[in-house]
Amino acid sequence: MTLAQCSDDLQGQAMAAGGLANVYLLQGDLEKALDFCEQGLSISREIGYRQGELSGLGTLANVHLEADDVETAIAYFRDILEIAEEIQSKQTQGIALQSLGVAYSERGEYEEAWEYLRRSFAIAQDMDDYSGQAAALSNMGIVLTHLIQYDEAQDCLEAAATMLHYPCSTSLFSSDMSYNSLAHQGRTNIWQRSLKCRFLHKHRQISKEKTQGYIVLPL
Numbered sequence: 001m002t003l004a005q006c007s008d009d010l011q012g013q014a015m016a017a018g019g020l021a022n023v024y025l026l027q028g029d030l031e032k033a034l035d036f037c038e039q040g041l042s043i044s045r046e047i048g049y050r051q052g053e054l055s056g057l058g059t060l061a062n063v064h065l066e067a068d069d070v071e072t073a074i075a076y077f078r079d080i081l082e083i084a085e086e087i088q089s090k091q092t093q094g095i096a097l098q099s100l101g102v103a104y105s106e107r108g109e110y111e112e113a114w115e116y117l118r119r120s121f122a123i124a125q126d127m128d129d130y131s132g133q134a135a136a137l138s139n140m141g142i143v144l145t146h147l148i149q150y151d152e153a154q155d156c157l158e159a160a161a162t163m164l165h166y167p168c169s170t171s172l173f174s175s176d177m178s179y180n181s182l183a184h185q186g187r188t189n190i191w192q193r194s195l196k197c198r199f200l201h202k203h204r205q206i207s208k209e210k211t212q213g214y215i216v217l218p219l
Helices: 002-006 010-026 030-047 050-068 071-088 090-106 112-124 129-145 150-163 172-183 190-210
Strands: none
Touching: 010 030, 010 050, 030 050, 050 090, 071 090, 090 112, 090 129, 112 129, 129 150, 150 172
């Protein structure tokens, strides 16, 4: 950050501020995260750095989600979607749609959540993005679980977990999420408890693999 300031590198300053915002967010210091995020976002807008603006808005949304302010987070996700459509970034559109789906699911608006997740899945499918498809399917499965459509939820979550084994897909994080979601559907008969144990075991196996190296998640 200091080096970028000394060289008058505004894009570098924006990136550094955004990076610090994410660090503080991970540490749970929402006040500092918000401060650095707003710094980076202001600079990005000043110089027309759209990727920095998108990243800043994403961090702002996540800060508000952490603060249980889902309404404000949704507004920022909508801003991201609007910019992504403007610059024709399909990948960012898919991420924004999925984020909106998760946020609406948090509010208990499952039909609205489903529609956003369906659109996110369609974009990932069009791009042959297996990790994006798997993440969307995982969240769709969770929504279906809330709607007490357990068989359909299981189909989505199993498809997500299977998709993460495709050669072009390397996201242990999404695969872990799928198996963990399957394991915690809360179904109660003997066959269902057996299924829960099987997927919980797979979730724990992948969790162990994750500790052996760094997991890089998309912004």
